Every structure is written in C-alpha cells, then in structure tokens.
Amino acid sequence: MNMQGFDRTGGGHAGEMVASRPAPAHGRPSECAVEPIGIVLEISGAGSKIALDLNRLTECAQDADPSVAMSGQVGCQIKIRVANGWLLASVRTQKKDAKIPGGILADADFLGEGEEERLTGRIHGFRRGVTLYPIPGALVYPATSEDLRQIYASDGRSSVQIGNVYPTKDIRAGLYVDALLGKHFALLGSTGTGKSTSAALILHRICDHAPEGHIIMIDPHGEYSAAFRTNGVILDVSNLQMPYWLMNFEEHCEILLTSRGDDRQLDSEILGKCLLEARSKSRLAEQLGKITVDSPIPYLLSDLGIIINNAMGKLDKGHTSAPYLRIKNKLEELKTDPRYQFLFSGMLVGDTMTEFISKVFRLPSFGRPISIIDVSGVPSEITTTVVAVLSRLVFDYAVWSREETTRPILLVCEEAHRYVPNEKNADGSSVGRILSRIAKEGRKYGISLGLITQRPSDLAEGVLSQCGTIISMRLNNDRDQAFVRAAMPEGARGFLDSIPALRNRECIICGEGVSIPMRVSFDDLAEQRRPASADPSFTQLWNSSGGEEETVARTVQRWRAQGR
Numbered sequence: 001m002n003m004q005g006f007d008r009t010g011g012g013h014a015g016e017m018v019a020s021r022p023a024p025a026h027g028r029p030s031e032c033a034v035e036p037i038g039i040v041l042e043i044s045g046a047g048s049k050i051a052l053d054l055n056r057l058t059e060c061a062q063d064a065d066p067s068v069a070m071s072g073q074v075g076c077q078i079k080i081r082v083a084n085g086w087l088l089a090s091v092r093t094q095k096k097d098a099k100i101p102g103g104i105l106a107d108a109d110f111l112g113e114g115e116e117e118r119l120t121g122r123i124h125g126f127r128r129g130v131t132l133y134p135i136p137g138a139l140v141y142p143a144t145s146e147d148l149r150q151i152y153a154s155d156g157r158s159s160v161q162i163g164n165v166y167p168t169k170d171i172r173a174g175l176y177v178d179a180l181l182g183k184h185f186a187l188l189g190s191t192g193t194g195k196s197t198s199a200a201l202i203l204h205r206i207c208d209h210a211p212e213g214h215i216i217m218i219d220p221h222g223e224y225s226a227a228f229r230t231n232g233v234i235l236d237v238s239n240l241q242m243p244y245w246l247m248n249f250e251e252h253c254e255i256l257l258t259s260r261g262d263d264r265q266l267d268s269e270i271l272g273k274c275l276l277e278a279r280s281k282s283r284l285a286e287q288l289g290k291i292t293v294d295s296p297i298p299y300l301l302s303d304l305g306i307i308i309n310n311a312m313g314k315l316d317k318g319h320t321s322a323p324y325l326r327i328k329n330k331l332e333e334l335k336t337d338p339r340y341q342f343l344f345s346g347m348l349v350g351d352t353m354t355e356f357i358s359k360v361f362r363l364p365s366f367g368r369p370i371s372i373i374d375v376s377g378v379p380s381e382i383t384t385t386v387v388a389v390l391s392r393l394v395f396d397y398a399v400w401s402r403e404e405t406t407r408p409i410l411l412v413c414e415e416a417h418r419y420v421p422n423e424k425n426a427d428g429s430s431v432g433r434i435l436s437r438i439a440k441e442g443r444k445y446g447i448s449l450g451l452i453t454q455r456p457s458d459l460a461e462g463v464l465s466q467c468g469t470i471i472s473m474r475l476n477n478d479r480d481q482a483f484v485r486a487a488m489p490e491g492a493r494g495f496l497d498s499i500p501a502l503r504n505r506e507c508i509i510c511g512e513g514v515s516i517p518m519r520v521s522f523d524d525l526a527e528q529r530r531p532a533s534a535d536p537s538f539t540q541l542w543n544s545s546g547g548e549e550e551t552v553a554r555t556v557q558r559w560r561a562q563g564r
Helices: 054-060 145-152 177-182 195-209 249-256 261-280 283-288 301-313 322-336 353-361 380-400 430-445 478-487 490-496 548-561
Strands: 038-043 047-053 077-082 085-096 103-116 123-128 139-142 159-165 172-176 185-188 215-219 232-235 370-374 409-414 447-453 469-472 506-511 518-522
Touching: 038 103, 047 054, 047 077, 047 085, 054 103, 077 103, 077 145, 085 123, 085 145, 103 145, 123 145, 145 172, 159 195, 172 177, 177 195, 185 195, 195 215, 195 409, 195 518, 215 380, 232 353, 249 261, 249 322, 249 380, 249 430, 261 301, 261 322, 301 322, 353 370, 353 380, 380 409, 380 430, 380 447, 430 447, 469 478, 478 490, 490 506
Parallel strands: 185 447, 185 469, 215 370, 215 409, 232 370, 409 447
Antiparallel strands: 038 047, 038 139, 047 103, 077 085, 077 139, 085 103, 103 123, 159 172, 159 518, 469 506, 506 518
16 A cells, blocks of 8 residues: 555545645644555444555654554554544554555544644544544544644543543543543452552542542442541441441341241241331331331330230231241340441430431531441441442432432442342342442432442443443453443444553543543552552562561450451
8 A cells, every 4th residue: 555645635535646745834743643644445433444554654653752653553543634624533453454555454433523723733622423424535644642632631621630641641631520420430440450549549539629529438348448548537337336227128127037938028027017116116206107117217126126026925926936036036146246236236226317427428528528438347248238228328318308409429339249240140139229220310319329340240230331431440351341342332442452451550431521532541649548459468578577476366356356
C-alpha cells in the first residue's frame, strides 16, 4: 500500500493522487502527525475497517509524541477526516492481509467527533457519539497528545482527577462525579492488581471534592479503616451498636431460624406472630396504631421470649412444641454469645433509630463524609444479614425521605460477589435481593451503588449492566474477561483486549463517568491514605525473629475473648 497515492484532502479514494500538504505553522504537530497513516475501507454503524501503512507506522514509532508513537496499535486512538472535522476512533484489532501489500487490516470503533482548529489542525469541541460518518477512502491520521488533551479536558462538569491517560505522562484522567455516582459504578480487578488502593484513591478524591457528602462502605476485611481515619468514621463490632429491632421479618428469620424445608415454613409462621405481638407491646406502637411485622419498632428480647413461651404452652396450638423450642433456644444462644453483643446488647432498649441512621449515614457529616463499616469481626454466619440490614436501611430511608431535601447516599460494597451472587451461587439471602433492587431502582431515590469485586462473573446477572461506569483493572480469568466484555459498550471493545495486559494500578474506564473510554495509570496515594491491603513479604518476615511467644499469647487471648 503506497501512502503517496492517498488524497491528502480526505475526500478521495486510494489511486486519486493529490500530494499537497498544508505548510507547517507554528504550534503544528510533527511531520508524522500531519501525514496520513491509513485509509478507510469499509464503514458500519459502530466502526470501520481501515488499511494501515506499515512504513508509516514504523516512522511514527520514532516520534517524540507518545500518542503518535503508538499509532495503529490495539487500544490506541486515531482520527479520521470527515468534512471539516475529525472523527475519533479506537483501534480494536490488527492483522496482516495479503490483499494490502505492505499494509495492515484493522478494525476501529468510533468514539466521538470534534471540529478542526484552523491553525493547528487539532481536534476541539469534542463530543461523544457520531453524527457524520466518513466514506470509504477517507484518510486516517494519528491522534496527537494535544488532540487527546482537548478530548479528555473537562467539559465544565464537576470532576475528580485520579491519574494520567495512557500513554501520556501529563494528560489528566478525570471522573465526572455526578455521572459516576448518578448511574452506579463498578471497580473490577484480580487480586494483587492494586484494586483496594485504587478504590481508596477514588473515594478519597470524592471525599475531598465533597466533604459534606454521605458515603457508606461495607469493608469485609478491615482493610479501609487505616485509610480513612482522618476523614471518615470507623464503625466495627466495638462501636456499631446496631439495634436488633431494626431488622425486618425476613432478616429475623435468617438469624433466628435454623430449620429447613417444611419445618422452616412452620417456624417462620410462629416467629412472625410472636414478633408482631412483641413489637405491638411498645408504647411507640400504641401511638402509631396499626403496625406490621416489618415495622422498625423497638421491642424487648425478653418480651419475645415470654411470648414464644406462652404460645408454646397453649393447648390449641395445633402442633408440637418443637418449633417453639428451636426458636427459643436460638434466641437464648444469641443473647448470651459475646460475638453478637454489637447486635443483641444487654442494655435497655430505647428508640435510637434516628441517632443510628445519623451516625451511619453521616447526616450531618461534619467534614467526615464516609462511614467505614468493618464487618470483619461479625460472625460469618450473620455477616450477610448485617450487610442486608444496612443496605435496606439506605434504601428505605431514601424512599421515605422523598418529601425532604434530597441527600444522595453512596453505598460501596467491597467483595460484592459475596453479597450479590449469580444464580449458581445464590443462597436465597435477603442481601442479594436488596442490593439488586438498589442497582435497579436506587437512582430514582438518590442512592448510588459502588461495587468492588475480583470475580465479576460471580455477580448476579444484570447487576453489572446496571452500572453506568465500569472501571476494570487486570482480570486474569477468561470468564471474568468475557463477562466484563459483555457489559461494556461497543466503543470500548478496543480497550478490552488490553485488560489481561494491564499493569498493576492501571485500568480501563468506560461509561457515563468519562468523556470517552480511556486507559488510565492511577495516581500514587500517600502512605497514610492507603488501605491495609499490602501483601506480606515472606522473605523479609521469615528472616527476622523475636517476640513470637508474646505474639501468640496475645493472639490466643483475643481469640478466646472473641475480641479484636
């Protein structure tokens, strides 16, 4: 393929010889950038097939501009001449084709379009989407760093900067906060790719941008406490003090019922009647009049135990005492188990719902907009229920506060695949249902959902597709890659091929939160703002000794006390 045969005006086909080139002016890009590197062969709705000149790509590879130097590579940006403007596209595939002597056949996906600056030839006024398509024979040029600087520049919307656009060193990558949070987002990445640190970086940037915000993060491993001590509130089993009576009937069943099958159905009917009676004994219930078994009305555990006992003693109950004993014994077990004290405390029951919601939801935030809910100390058998209660409170509060001034809330779930599993791994727990509902309906009520996971293919079907912005770090598993590929828009397909090859703390971002899909190198985060997620150095730790007996003794003491 001979590039000298291209029409430099971009209007003709190969073979229509026009060798003129605009004279370089001050501020113009390099020679490599003003010469075409290929020609459009075929057009479709979302992209095109182009022929790239191998000789021109070799010339461009030596250019000082890193964007020009990467011209033609998979995942890079190119621009196509259309009338008096430019169409930006991303190269998705490359292959040698015998029909194109000295050339490469490539597929490119359209990203958006912009006008041409008269003096420099650069793109300006860039906007996503395509209104004017090129025709076969249109010329293909390298996109320069100055082009990308214009394209990635903020369009005036509120944004936070999180890193640099690859392959440049100084073009900043920004996330549009309202678009990111208004339509949910997902952060994906295999273990060891820097996912936790990147999540902390994004949340820190949002907290700095909106110090009076309202963010709740479910932290299953206790990683994020160290990162947000100065600008957040850390809540764990020692200070969470979550009132048990905030649980609805379904959540009570998950904690108090141990039976399965037909026995569980019977036990749930008994618990429902007894729980409603216990709630009805409250003075608050008397003031409200009619209540349901789900109403967040305080009640005494001792009252519930007495009501179950009395129901068991009735002669007309119609069945044996076994179901009553099961519920009663489980209730007594939970009341005496020290691991459950954060939920079933022995204190007098008061109506602390307003105080609890204000504390957890950061209403007001007092300049500390994020609550880190460390559930690592919660007994594993009820962790999902605790997360369900917190998530449902977010949703219910948003629903019942519609007549008030809207206070949007961001709910972030680390290890999201544990709470919203796919059908294959689903256990029927309430947390999956409430988080799925938030994903589908939360935007109407001012709830934003942030999902962080290392196994996107284990997420419930459809949940990832509800996320308007996807931030994907390296994924090593083929199934995960395919799952993310299906959830991302077509224009990002060229970037998806680089997901397995991303370095640590690099990502592909596409969707509503960015102007166009981009590959980003995350900023470094100050030591005191990082989560405690660094991998241990076996070599270093195994070559030092001292104090092992004291360490074991202290660990055993905490172990026995079930404290942390």
